[in-house]
Amino acid sequence: MRADVFCRVIDNFGDIGVTWRLARQLTSEFRWEIRLWVDNLQAFAKIEPRLDPGAATQSLAGVNIRRWPQAHEEPDVEPATLVIAAFSCEPPPGFLQRMRASPTVLVNLEYLSAETWVEGCHTLPALRADGLNAHYFFPGFTARTGGLPREAALARNREDWIVNRAGQRSLLTRAGLSEHGMHLWDAQKGAKLVTLFCYPHAPVAALIDSLVALQRPTLLLVAGGTLPSLKTQTRDALRIERIEFLTQPDYDRLLWMADLNFVRGEDSIVRAIWAGKPAAWQLYPQVDAAHLAKLEAWLAIAGLPPTAQAAIRGWNATPEPVEAVKSALEEALLPANFAAWSKATERFRQTQTQIPDLAGALDLFCRKKLESLAT
Numbered sequence: 001m002r003a004d005v006f007c008r009v010i011d012n013f014g015d016i017g018v019t020w021r022l023a024r025q026l027t028s029e030f031r032w033e034i035r036l037w038v039d040n041l042q043a044f045a046k047i048e049p050r051l052d053p054g055a056a057t058q059s060l061a062g063v064n065i066r067r068w069p070q071a072h073e074e075p076d077v078e079p080a081t082l083v084i085a086a087f088s089c090e091p092p093p094g095f096l097q098r099m100r101a102s103p104t105v106l107v108n109l110e111y112l113s114a115e116t117w118v119e120g121c122h123t124l125p126a127l128r129a130d131g132l133n134a135h136y137f138f139p140g141f142t143a144r145t146g147g148l149p150r151e152a153a154l155a156r157n158r159e160d161w162i163v164n165r166a167g168q169r170s171l172l173t174r175a176g177l178s179e180h181g182m183h184l185w186d187a188q189k190g191a192k193l194v195t196l197f198c199y200p201h202a203p204v205a206a207l208i209d210s211l212v213a214l215q216r217p218t219l220l221l222v223a224g225g226t227l228p229s230l231k232t233q234t235r236d237a238l239r240i241e242r243i244e245f246l247t248q249p250d251y252d253r254l255l256w257m258a259d260l261n262f263v264r265g266e267d268s269i270v271r272a273i274w275a276g277k278p279a280a281w282q283l284y285p286q287v288d289a290a291h292l293a294k295l296e297a298w299l300a301i302a303g304l305p306p307t308a309q310a311a312i313r314g315w316n317a318t319p320e321p322v323e324a325v326k327s328a329l330e331e332a333l334l335p336a337n338f339a340a341w342s343k344a345t346e347r348f349r350q351t352q353t354q355i356p357d358l359a360g361a362l363d364l365f366c367r368k369k370l371e372s373l374a375t
Helices: 014-030 041-047 093-100 117-121 154-162 165-174 179-187 204-213 248-257 265-275 287-302 306-316 322-333 335-353 358-374
Strands: 002-007 033-038 057-060 063-067 082-086 105-109 133-137 192-196 218-222 233-235 238-242 260-264 279-282
Touching: 002 014, 014 033, 014 041, 014 063, 014 082, 014 248, 014 265, 014 358, 041 063, 082 358, 105 358, 133 358, 154 248, 154 265, 165 179, 165 248, 179 218, 179 238, 192 204, 192 248, 204 218, 204 238, 204 322, 248 265, 260 265, 265 279, 265 335, 279 306, 287 306, 287 335, 306 322, 306 335, 322 335
Parallel strands: 002 033, 002 082, 033 063, 082 105, 105 133, 192 218, 192 260, 218 238, 260 279
Antiparallel strands: 057 063, 233 238
8 A cells, every 4th residue: 555645734733643643553554655745844843853854855654754845846756546635635736736647546534523424424525626536534433434543552552551650750751840740749649640732722720720729739731832821830739840742652651641631632632532531622723613513522422421521611612701611620620520520531432442443444445445446
């Protein structure tokens, strides 16, 4: 299987995050040969520090990575028979022109959504004015969609990490946790560990107030690049620490070891689901609040208790009175409510593992389309 995969970076890390994980898995588990075209190598380098953002072409993890051609540049390669447009981006004009000259299958890999209409559109032909053989492919949360990115060894790696206290300590050290923060994590085995990765408009003041109200040792880790104005500080039993930007594998491990994760965008919520820990998802804001409809669809399918749903709605509402969000978060974090949130989250994780994963479903679909193209 040879494929050209195109990714335009819109949401800084979500688009390239999903695409890079998928490219690695298709290469390692399904033996695809991939050329990955990316228009923002600087953002890519944030999650993959081995990447040279100044190189026009390079190879990592068996994937050939290419800088997206400029408008005036002609592609220096012939398109593969299979082309995947991540998040339905449009490949460069010169590349499209070459695609039209030979039999090609174009797959529009769409955004993740729990909305019911996704099942009806998954794998449908995508009509194009240029006549290219194109199809929609939707990730999702049911067996009638393409599923979620999930590597074969993910569950085993998670189980091993949860009991690896030395490895966890090493990760926190690499992330730049201070001595104060490390002492809290070491000395207070009952300390709650919370991670924060959010958009700038998130009601963070309400979150901090609600964590202070817990009146128990809590360590809030603010992911690199998130809310630069939020400084390392201590408020009563709450310690807030800024940490370095982590690689994808290390971010996964951080989610696994945390008690509660605040995540943003598509890549992070999927990884939070696999962590099996309570998570508040902040969706990328859309025109006319379309993202709130996506949120409601996800809440309906995730089966979370009412208090958790109210907290997540408050986390996504804009604008929302700080006191209202604080109250919803405090209610969700009460011991009995948080236990119910934890139980429902783990149940949802287990349910999702019964659905074919995105890479496997995509591999099967593309092979069938290429076979039909050949005949």
